[in-house]
Amino acid sequence: xxxxxxxxxxxxxxxxxxxxxxxxxxxxxxxxxxxxxxxxxxxxxxxxxxxxxxxxxxxxxxxxxxxxxxxxxx
Amino acid sequence: xxxxxxxxxxxxxxxxxxxxxxxxxxxxxxxxxxxxxxxxxxxxxxxxxxxxxxxxxxxxxxxxxxxxxxxxxx
Amino acid sequence: xxxxxxxxxxxxxxxxxxxxxxxxxxxxxxxxxxxxxxxxxxxxxxxxxxxxxxxxxxxxxxxxxxxxxxxxxx
Amino acid sequence: xxxxxxxxxxxxxxxxxxxxxxxxxxxxxxxxxxxxxxxxxxxxxxxxxxxxxxxxxxxxxxxxxxxxxxxxxx
Amino acid sequence: xxxxxxxxxxxxxxxxxxxxxxxxxxxxxxxxxxxxxxxxxxxxxxxxxxxxxxxxxxxxxxxxxxxxxxxxxx
Amino acid sequence: xxxxxxxxxxxxxxxxxxxxxxxxxxxxxxxxxxxxxxxxxxxxxxxxxxxxxxxxxxxxxxxxxxxxxxxxxx
Numbered sequence: 001x002x003x004x005x006x007x008x009x010x011x012x013x014x015x016x017x018x019x020x021x022x023x024x025x026x027x028x029x030x031x032x033x034x035x036x037x038x039x040x041x042x043x044x045x046x047x048x049x050x051x052x053x054x055x056x057x058x059x060x061x062x063x064x065x066x067x068x069x070x071x072x073x074x
Numbered sequence: 075x076x077x078x079x080x081x082x083x084x085x086x087x088x089x090x091x092x093x094x095x096x097x098x099x100x101x102x103x104x105x106x107x108x109x110x111x112x113x114x115x116x117x118x119x120x121x122x123x124x125x126x127x128x129x130x131x132x133x134x135x136x137x138x139x140x141x142x143x144x145x146x147x148x
Numbered sequence: 149x150x151x152x153x154x155x156x157x158x159x160x161x162x163x164x165x166x167x168x169x170x171x172x173x174x175x176x177x178x179x180x181x182x183x184x185x186x187x188x189x190x191x192x193x194x195x196x197x198x199x200x201x202x203x204x205x206x207x208x209x210x211x212x213x214x215x216x217x218x219x220x221x222x
Numbered sequence: 223x224x225x226x227x228x229x230x231x232x233x234x235x236x237x238x239x240x241x242x243x244x245x246x247x248x249x250x251x252x253x254x255x256x257x258x259x260x261x262x263x264x265x266x267x268x269x270x271x272x273x274x275x276x277x278x279x280x281x282x283x284x285x286x287x288x289x290x291x292x293x294x295x296x
Numbered sequence: 297x298x299x300x301x302x303x304x305x306x307x308x309x310x311x312x313x314x315x316x317x318x319x320x321x322x323x324x325x326x327x328x329x330x331x332x333x334x335x336x337x338x339x340x341x342x343x344x345x346x347x348x349x350x351x352x353x354x355x356x357x358x359x360x361x362x363x364x365x366x367x368x369x370x
Numbered sequence: 371x372x373x374x375x376x377x378x379x380x381x382x383x384x385x386x387x388x389x390x391x392x393x394x395x396x397x398x399x400x401x402x403x404x405x406x407x408x409x410x411x412x413x414x415x416x417x418x419x420x421x422x423x424x425x426x427x428x429x430x431x432x433x434x435x436x437x438x439x440x441x442x443x444x
Contacts, residue, residue, distance in 0.1 A: 001305045001347060001354065003225050003262060004320075005081070007153070007190050008298035014123045014133070016328065021126030023323045024300075029129075031315055032308075035360070036128040037145030038349070040225060040262065042081050043124035049162045050191035051297060052169030053334070054184040055177075058297065059162070064331070068441060071185030075231050075273060075280065077373050077410060078246075079155070082224035088197045088207070090254065095200030097249045098226075103203075105241055106234075109286070110202040111219030112275070114373060114410065116155050117198035125223060127260070132223065138257070138367075145364060149379050149421060149428065151299050151336060152394075156372035164402065171397045172374075179389055180382075183434070186423070188299060188336065199371060201408070206371065212405070216293060227303070229375070229412050236345045236355070243348030251351075258350040259367030264303050265346035271384045272413035274391030276406040277399075281384070293407030301377070310419045310429070317422030325425075332424040333441030338377050339420040 002028060004041045009048060009058060017043055076102060077114045083132060084119045091117055150176060152189045157196060157206060165191055224250060226263045231270055231280060239265055298324060300337045305344060305354060313339055372398060374411045379418060379428060387413055 004024050012020070021041045029036050048058035054070025056063055078098050086094070095115045103110050122132035128144025130137055152172050160168070169189045177184050196206035202218025204211055226246050234242070243263045251258050270280035276292025278285055300320050308316070317337045325332050344354035350366025352359055374394050382390070391411045399406050418428035424440025426433055 001349070003264065003303045005301045005303075006298050007192075007301075012328075017123055018126075018131050019327055020324070021131055022129050023327060024320060025126060025129040027319045027323050028316070031319060032312065035145045037142055037364070038360075039128065041126040042120055042225065044081075044118070044120065044192070045124070046190055046192065049165055050193070052166075052173060052189040053297070054187065055170050055173035057166050057169055064334075064441075068185055068333070068438070071183045071438060075275070077229045077412065079227045079229075080224050081227075086254075091197055092200075092205050093253055094250070095205055096203050097253060098246060099200060099203035101245045101249050102242070105245060106238065109219045111216055111290070112286075113202065115200040116194055116373065118155075118192070118194065119198070127223070138260075142259070142364070142367060145360075149423070151338065151377045153375045153377075154372050155375075160402075167401055168398070171401060172394060175393045175397050176390070179393060180386065185438070186434075190299065201371070212408075216290070216407070219290060229414075239345055240348075240353050243353055244351050247348060247351035257367045259364055261350065263348040264342055266303075266340070266342065266414070267346070268412055268414065271387055272415070274388075274395060274411040276409065277392050277395035279388050279391055290407055293405045313419055314422075314427050317427055318425050321422060321425035331441045333438055335424065337422040338416055340377075340414070340416065341420070 001034065001038045002040070004028070004039070005044065006042070007044045007046050009051060010045045012043075012045075075108065075112045077116065078102070079116045079118065081118045081120050083125060084121055086117075086119075149182065149186045150188070152176070152187070153192065154190070155192045155194050157199060158193045160191075160193075223256065223260045224262075226250070226261070227266065228264070229266045229268050231273060232267045234265075234267075297330065297334045298336075300324070300335070301340065302337070303340045303342050305347060306341045308339075308341075371404065371408045372410075374398070374409070375414065376412070377414045377416050379421060380415045382413075382415075 054067035128141035202215035350363035
């Protein structure tokens, strides 16, 4: 019965999205024997400009390093 | 005070969206006398390629039949 | 560890979105000393046609006045 | 295929929740002939202490008046 | 960078939830080589009384059969 | 008009939640002059057992170190 919603960065192809939907569904079905027709997956693309972690916007070329370093800030 | 969020397939016209927003608001107001200015409706379009049910992606021409049949899969 | 998701009207520039992401992150970090690398902000643009309050769609030129007036409706 | 998620204040009985689920489903089915087995409704209770509008927390006895008045604040 | 949010029925043990969190994270990491520290999973329990599919509330002992049959309703 | 939804760990007092709601509202109002009565904040508590980052569940006493280290895993 779960609804799995995934907010994620833009840039995935339709083929990759299909893989993701099938994999998340199969993983959930395999773990708990939930009937597949009751498992819904919604993928929501988010532009890099609209995503922030550690106060760093994902458009920043050094996003990974800077967002991780932000862990040290008081 | 409810916030009603609807994730739905692409393809609805602006007129249909307006009907949907008004109907969900009126239904909620009628049932519980919640002041309408405190009822917010957010519709979120999801491309068919980003929606899965039963492990079937909504771009599949046989989406309805296949996603329903997926209920039988162990 | 919070994930802050903001559904908002279209119309913000990338610069404004960056300001918003940084401000929401800093506010949360300042208040509770949550490490910044564990604070995620997701902004989700919603077209005016897909947003309703008080049963009034945001495309309505009198949205503010009408949605506020809707508070008086039984 | 819509997933309708409703964040709402605590205080609804199971009977009222059932009414809400059925009414939101029927409204959506009636408007767009979407098969009912593809309409999911999720109600999420939110304690009054966790809900704010106009910078006023819903536990405030004057929540309605104060939150509406907040519209006037610059 | 995805945030995976799962709304699901009550009834999972802490051990099962851990399995689910790890499996959804590993599946996403394996598919797209996304660094695991940038994958967040949030599970949200929903009481059966607050979940509806096909206009049938999940507290109904015949929920599966009735919600599937609802697909036939005009 | 934004709806700000915050999924966060359990453990915040009502006083802290009020501070958070007011601060997120004021920050948004200050930045963009959005009328406060049109800014809604919803806080959603998530038990530590239901939160994962880097494939590590938040109940893990070494959650911070392990989840950050998970960034190095292929």
